[in-house]
Amino acid sequence: MTALLLLAACAGSPHAPVPASGTGSGAAATPPDDPPPAPPGAIAGANGRVAGRSAQLAIYVPAAGDRLPEIARRMLGDAALDWRIADANGLWEPEAGVPLLVPLQPPHPMGIAPDSYQTVPILCYHRFGGGQSKMIVSPERFEEQLAWLQRNRYRVLRLSELQGFLDARQPLPERSVVITIDDGYETVHRHAFPALKKYGFTATLFVYADFVGSRDGLSWAQLQEMASSGVIDIQAHSRTHRNLVQRREGESEAAYAQSLLDEVRHPRALLERRLAEAGVKVTQFAYPFGDANEQVLQILQREGYDIGVTVNPGGNAFFAHPLMLRRTMIFGDHDLNDFKARLQTRRPVGSRP
Numbered sequence: 472m473t474a475l476l477l478l479a480a481c482a483g484s485p486h487a488p489v490p491a492s493g494t495g496s497g498a499a500a501t502p503p504d505d506p507p508p509a510p511p512g513a514i515a516g517a518n519g520r521v522a523g524r525s526a527q528l529a530i531y532v533p534a535a536g537d538r539l540p541e542i543a544r545r546m547l548g549d550a551a552l553d554w555r556i557a558d559a560n561g562l563w564e565p566e567a568g569v570p571l572l573v574p575l576q577p578p579h580p581m582g583i584a585p586d587s588y589q590t591v592p593i594l595c596y597h598r599f600g601g602g603q604s605k606m607i608v609s610p611e612r613f614e615e616q617l618a619w620l621q622r623n624r625y626r627v628l629r630l631s632e633l634q635g636f637l638d639a640r641q642p643l644p645e646r647s648v649v650i651t652i653d654d655g656y657e658t659v660h661r662h663a664f665p666a667l668k669k670y671g672f673t674a675t676l677f678v679y680a681d682f683v684g685s686r687d688g689l690s691w692a693q694l695q696e697m698a699s700s701g702v703i704d705i706q707a708h709s710r711t712h713r714n715l716v717q718r719r720e721g722e723s724e725a726a727y728a729q730s731l732l733d734e735v736r737h738p739r740a741l742l743e744r745r746l747a748e749a750g751v752k753v754t755q756f757a758y759p760f761g762d763a764n765e766q767v768l769q770i771l772q773r774e775g776y777d778i779g780v781t782v783n784p785g786g787n788a789f790f791a792h793p794l795m796l797r798r799t800m801i802f803g804d805h806d807l808n809d810f811k812a813r814l815q816t817r818r819p820v821g822s823r824p
């Protein structure tokens with residue numbers, strides 16, 4: 472009977488987390504404070520036994536063949552919360568008979584541990600294909616990096632998913648990473664787009680408006696296709712790619728201020744108009760050459776941008792300035808070890824970024 476009840480509860484609300492014991496609301500079919508051990512056959516891949524349980528934690532003893540997504544579905548109400556169990560135990564493959572700690576409450580939203588805090592790396596690519604420039608990553612190397620992220624259970628997040636973490640309200644998996652690509656080269660469509668699709672990952676593409684439709688640049692049709700696919704978020708990287716912190720020779724204060732406004736406003740208006748069918752909304756900005764000053768930040772803020780990214784290397788803690796996020800460049804001559812070294816997901820307390 473309990474098995475049927477559990478199944479019914481999970482089938483009815485696959486994404487609603489099961490409230491922790493004692494919270495009451497909406498828990499009609501969920502176990503009370505001391506649930507009876509679930510008999511075998513409740514959920515394939517989660518046939519183990521709940522050995523003990525408090526409001527915060529449960530001890531779950533896996534059966535042979537149990538898997539974390541199914542255990543998360545049974546215990547937390549959502550298979551996609553498997554990372555909470557993985558992070559709490561430091562493993563992804565449960566072993567039959569070896570007890571697991573199941574955190575029934577969300578982890579600390581700011582990713583703080585006694586001696587360290589969580590940081591989310593944002594990777595920055597430019598071009599893909601052949602050639603000697605270090606700005607070009609070969610398709611083979613890019614795919615090797617994506618395969619490594621997948622094998623090592625990284626969650627590739629959308630940049631917009633960082634917002635809740637930066638507001639200190641949304642916990643993220645320990646192994647979180649964001650992929651971004653700058654400028655809008657045509658090779659993004661040829662190489663990066665199919666590779667990202669293959670691995671089920673997403674990325675943010677920052678294009679500068681004047682580059683679209685040029686010889687090496689992406690066409691509007693390609694941008695439309697990638698945006699509609701849901702794989703690529705398209706965001707702004709200025710209009711002309713001028714360095715926003717350097718005033719041109721003879722450029723008056725007023726002309727500089729006007730130019731900055733145009734560099735911020737124009738790409739948003741253009742992208743949202745030309746890619747309206749894909750529902751593109753521009754709220755993120757990558758500074759050309761990674762450079763911004765107080766004046767640029769004030770304009771972005773006034774214009775309603777949520778996120779700005781630099782090329783200052785390192786991961787991003789919850790207290791990072793959302794308009795000055797760090798990004799780590801991935802160059803063509805980086806091998807897999809160089810790549811791994813750039814995935815900073817935790818920083819010891821007291822250390823510099």
Ligand SMILES: [Zn+2]
Nearest residue numbers: 653654759760
């Ligand atoms: Zn650029």
